[in-house]
Amino acid sequence: MPKSKIDVVFVLPSLVAGGAERVMSLVAKNLNTKDFKTTLVVIGYEREKAYNVDGLHVIYLNQPRVVKGIPKLYKFISKNKPDVVVSCMSHLNTALALILLRFPKIKLINREANIKKVTALYYGSQKSFFGNVLKKIADKRTNAIICQSQDMADELITELNVPKSKVTVINNPISDAFKLASNKKNDEIKKYITVGRLHEEKGHLRLLNVLSKLETPFKYLIIGTGEWEDNIKKHITELDLEAQVEFVEYTDQIPQYLEYSDLFLQGSYAEGFPNALLESCAIGTAVIAFNAPGGTNEIVEHGVNGYLAKNEKEFLEYLKKLNENPLDSKKVSDSVFTKFKKDKIVKQFEDLIKQVFQK
Known part of the structure; x- marks a missing residue:
């Protein structure tokens, strides 16, 4: 039987x-x-x-x-x-x-x-x-x-x-906590976010390099902990970005932080499958990521929910583009719920x- x-x-x-x-x-x-x-x-x-x-x-x-x-x-x-x-x-x-x-x-x-x-x-x-x-x-x-x-x-x-x-x-x-949100934005000062371990592999330094070249006002939130924190903070000081960058340790309020952000930025040199990037799209917040090994290119649909950049120069170009012409949040969300x-x-x-x- x-x-x-x-x-x-x-x-x-x-x-x-x-x-x-x-x-x-x-x-x-x-x-x-x-x-x-x-x-x-x-x-x-x-x-x-x-x-x-x-x-x-x-x-x-x-x-x-x-x-x-x-x-x-x-x-x-x-x-x-x-x-x-x-x-x-x-x-x-x-x-x-x-x-x-x-x-x-x-x-x-x-x-x-x-x-x-x-x-x-x-x-x-x-x-x-x-x-x-x-x-x-x-x-x-x-x-x-x-x-x-x-x-x-x-x-x-x-x-x-x-x-x-x-x-x-x-x-x-995609877990139940991440659903299409109202995405309340502040058009005057753009808000960017990165969520993940503070480690060399995650590429925070090259994200900061890009942001240091941005000529429009912004705030950048980094959520996470890790052994690379001191290196990241040192680089922030070298680039004179202390006033624009804020750190938050792990929190169960990530969905809310993503909702109030204009863009999710991923600097990783490689990923297994980037959950935080996926969750940002689920909420309707578009992403810009470096095209690196792992599952990033299985999530990001060019021009639909974000962009994949080959280098820092291209990343900056996409950042300026999305500052001026944001992607439709519902289309961003729908693109990942269809697959994940x-x-x-x-x-x-x-x-x-x-x-x-x-x-």
Whole structure:
């Protein structure tokens, strides 16, 4: 007699504010209950959670790091023996794959969060020989890999020799908090915004270079925290932009900040799939981004919801253009909801889980 529901467990290192945490908790919470029995296992602590998981069965292992949580994670899997495990972030993916060597009937789906060559460049994440051996073993044990963007999938297949049959592209969904807003603007002083970690990879310095050449009044809000903060503030001082730039740490008021902004600016040298840029479009606030590896070019439709720039000079030209002729906010919003609305993306996850389970 066939099982009535697929027992699927999502595993995350924590529920702190972050793109992977938001997407995975949202998908887990919204899988249909007719076909799936869903559990979210979090290595970290409930007190750290930044996302609403009401109505979802959540188990916190209350450990500070993934490596510390492995014994409890092994015990949970050994006791519950789910049909499918869905993991995210490479160190957790590897740990789960190694655990599941003991449980060959359990299927494993891993979600990739980054483009590997960019991670190695900016974070020095080259693995040791032993680490590479573990990764190869883990890749063989993995039944399917979810990539956020086509660029990410292409890298895995062509450069890291992952079998194409294992790779699926599923973009990130728009969460319920981001919907077309009234977009109340101040025409006299333009308001720009960037949301994301303060890190070299995110390209804040080149955005500031562009803004320093702008001759019209503006205010620029940077939301985020990170180790690059001092470098960014130093560059602001060098460019004499202190009066125009403001910093805000992580906040749950991002939808409101995006609504009252005229443009979202993205300086990244690479992205997995830029959630903040997607969310800005969802609200109706157009974007300008540098054309970089990752999912940015799958979101930005040239002249519809924003522009992709090749360099700082072109970025400045698009900025001036949108200052004078803003894009229609409804068209900006519609352009992303057509492709990335929550129900559509969750359905893609459901289809993949069923496909992997039935193999």
